[in-house]
Amino acid sequence: MSYTVPAQTRIGHVHLKVSDLQRSLDFYCGLLGFELMMKYGEQAAFISAGGYHHHIGLNTWHSKGMPPAPENTAGLYHVAILYPERKDLAAIYKRLTDAGIVFTGFADHGVSEALYLNDPDGNGLELYRDRPREQWPVDEAGELTMYTHRLNIPDLLRELDS
Secondary structure, eight states, X not given: OOOOOOTTOOXXXXXXXXXXXXXXXXXIXXXXXXXXXXXXTTTEEEEESTTOSOSEEXXXXXXXXXXXXXXXXXXXXXXXXXXXXXXXXXHHHHHHHXXXXXXXXXXXXXXXXXXXXXXXXXXXXXXXXXXXXXXXXXXXXXXXOOOOBOOOHHHXXXXXXX
16 A cells, blocks of 8 residues: 655654763754753753754763764764755854864755754764755756755855845
8 A cells, every 4th residue: 555644744853862961962052053942861952943842852861971873884874954044054154164163065956055064973964955946956857856066155155244
């Protein structure tokens, strides 16, 4: 029997294993600007954008004091955090650059523009903004044709001038 998930379905939250809860809170709340919604003792925290119960859960239940997961194993590749406007993406790029954060990549995917980095535990993060759907690249048959080109950082930063 065939089944298609409803179009309104969304990913509600992600829960990450971290080795040091306070270090992760300093990164996600202090640097990225998420809001701490609740702490579960010294073992877990729930953070959000805009007061939602949580977009990201952070816990040390099985990972306190442990090293990052090996890169060449199965597991989460990255968490993608969607920013509402291009100017917001430019602002977080500048904030992270000013803080000395090292990025692992930058990409223009046609449908979106993205910044890539790792959190303190080596969890991959994609900070991105979607282009309006009418700007998405399609071929002659109307099929989506995403790509990966280098993101034009100077053009992105011009968003901060307006």
